[in-house]
Amino acid sequence: MLGWRQIWSQSSHGSHSRVEDKRILLIIGGGIAAYKCLELIRRLRERGASVRVVMTAAAQHFVTPLSVSALTNEPVFTDLFNLDDEREIGHIRLSRDADLILVAPATADLIAKMANGLANDLASSVLLASDKPPLIAPAMNPRMWLNPATQRNVRVLKADGARFIGPESGEMAERDEAGPGRLAEVPVLIEAIEEVSDARRLATTVGAAGPLHGLHVVVTSGPTHEPIDPVRYIANRSSGKQGHAIAAATAAAGARVTLITGPVNLPDPTGAETIKVETAEEMLAATERALPADIAVFCAAVADWRIAEQGTQKIKKKKGEPPPALKLVANPDILKTIAGRKKGRPDLVIGFAAETENVLQHARKKLNSKGCDWIVANDVSAESGVMGGDHNRVHLIRKDGHESWKQQSKEDVATALVEEMAREVESSKTKAAGSRSARVKLGKS
Ligand SMILES: Cc1cc2nc3c(=O)[nH]c(=O)nc-3n(C[C@H](O)[C@H](O)[C@H](O)COP(=O)(O)O)c2cc1C
Numbered sequence: 001m002l003g004w005r006q007i008w009s010q011s012s013h014g015s016h017s018r019v020e021d022k023r024i025l026l027i028i029g030g031g032i033a034a035y036k037c038l039e040l041i042r043r044l045r046e047r048g049a050s051v052r053v054v055m056t057a058a059a060q061h062f063v064t065p066l067s068v069s070a071l072t073n074e075p076v077f078t079d080l081f082n083l084d085d086e087r088e089i090g091h092i093r094l095s096r097d098a099d100l101i102l103v104a105p106a107t108a109d110l111i112a113k114m115a116n117g118l119a120n121d122l123a124s125s126v127l128l129a130s131d132k133p134p135l136i137a138p139a140m141n142p143r144m145w146l147n148p149a150t151q152r153n154v155r156v157l158k159a160d161g162a163r164f165i166g167p168e169s170g171e172m173a174e175r176d177e178a179g180p181g182r183l184a185e186v187p188v189l190i191e192a193i194e195e196v197s198d199a200r201r202l203a204t205t206v207g208a209a210g211p212l213h214g215l216h217v218v219v220t221s222g223p224t225h226e227p228i229d230p231v232r233y234i235a236n237r238s239s240g241k242q243g244h245a246i247a248a249a250t251a252a253a254g255a256r257v258t259l260i261t262g263p264v265n266l267p268d269p270t271g272a273e274t275i276k277v278e279t280a281e282e283m284l285a286a287t288e289r290a291l292p293a294d295i296a297v298f299c300a301a302v303a304d305w306r307i308a309e310q311g312t313q314k315i316k317k318k319k320g321e322p323p324p325a326l327k328l329v330a331n332p333d334i335l336k337t338i339a340g341r342k343k344g345r346p347d348l349v350i351g352f353a354a355e356t357e358n359v360l361q362h363a364r365k366k367l368n369s370k371g372c373d374w375i376v377a378n379d380v381s382a383e384s385g386v387m388g389g390d391h392n393r394v395h396l397i398r399k400d401g402h403e404s405w406k407q408q409s410k411e412d413v414a415t416a417l418v419e420e421m422a423r424e425v426e427s428s429k430t431k432a433a434g435s436r437s438a439r440v441k442l443g444k445s
Helices: 004-012 032-046 065-072 083-088 090-096 108-116 122-129 142-146 148-159 186-206 241-252 280-290 334-339 359-370 410-441
Strands: 023-028 050-055 100-106 135-138 168-171 178-182 216-221 256-261 272-276 295-298 305-307 328-330 348-355 374-379 394-398 401-404
Touching: 023 032, 023 122, 032 050, 032 065, 032 100, 032 186, 050 065, 050 122, 090 122, 100 108, 100 122, 100 186, 108 122, 108 135, 108 148, 135 186, 142 148, 142 178, 216 241, 216 280, 241 256, 241 272, 241 295, 241 410, 256 280, 280 334, 295 334, 334 348, 334 359, 348 359, 348 410, 359 374, 359 394, 374 410, 394 410
Parallel strands: 023 050, 023 100, 100 135, 216 256, 216 295, 256 272, 295 348, 348 374
Antiparallel strands: 168 178, 305 328, 374 394, 394 401
């Protein structure tokens, strides 16, 4: 029988594409961004996925079913009452046959229909008949997105288990319009699809009771932003990719995961409750609120310092005066604070050390000074390409030694770290059982 470690590495991180042989149902809504779906379909097919498409009536004003069909190599489904489609496939089968349903662009209208359970066309009927929560990539004018009605609908759908990718902020197709509402870029959509595929595959292979089932894991990720004034801040180059991958991997291994993240440009990982913060102080407060936890992984690149006195108004440039001097004060040390708790310390506290030189030496010092159990050390010098990159080469340092892992994707680092956590959990269970039986033998129980 395969151990979960083997199953995991075979299922999600082999040499195959993470969406190979996946059947993706793409529901295209009637928005300007519908044209981006053509590129998305090409990229998914390149990765070995099959893509079936349902287009709303409005979507067909923006891209033609003919173009979509040419790219998918499949008929495009547009009509709820098309008898041929009903006989051959039908709206129920369309949703059941799919491994994953993506709505992109999700219009304000489609989001409203989904939130309220309407089913008056093929797209909404398929979504209502689906047995899995959809991935929703909204795209609309910022005022439509920020409208309380849309926000209410989004909250309802999130509570029902739907996962949102974006929208991103920026210039809109309409002149002089900017803000949140742009469809997430194709690579971001693909990344989210791959993550969901990994998580679902793992859940079906190892079952609901993954190796971290029943445990609560808190993960921090991303940079923090420390404001100088209302428009400026100090930040660092952390992308959050490693921390988010750890949150996704721990959730896929069955844990209840709370991810506390600084500002990043990444979709929320599947299966984790994601709490968004900006500053180090907010991150500490959110972490303390998230406790108790069995395991805590501190992967965020927390700013060591913040501005002593933040400007309440934008600091003005004054002619003839020197630039303002920024006075810094120390931020709270989140890792040390949590690792040093007398009450409610997580059983396993893992810190990350980002070093640019003498990586092992500095990391070992950090392990001792912070009071954590393990340190994952990585070289973040500019040459390493780790900050913002997709790969990482880490050393896992424990009190009694260290292991150096090969250069691998951040997802693979996350998987390997979760394996180590699972092994630790197993060994402490065994130790606990051993000491119980020893106490019984000694008549102390
Ligand atoms: C030129 C044009 C662009 C539009 N772009 C969007 C958009 O990006 N997002 C959106 O939610 N609605 C947009 N709409 C409005 C939708 O097309 C309209 O609400 C439609 O009923 C949506 O139908 P569907 O949700 O069934 O696709 C646009 C309309 C027009 C005429």
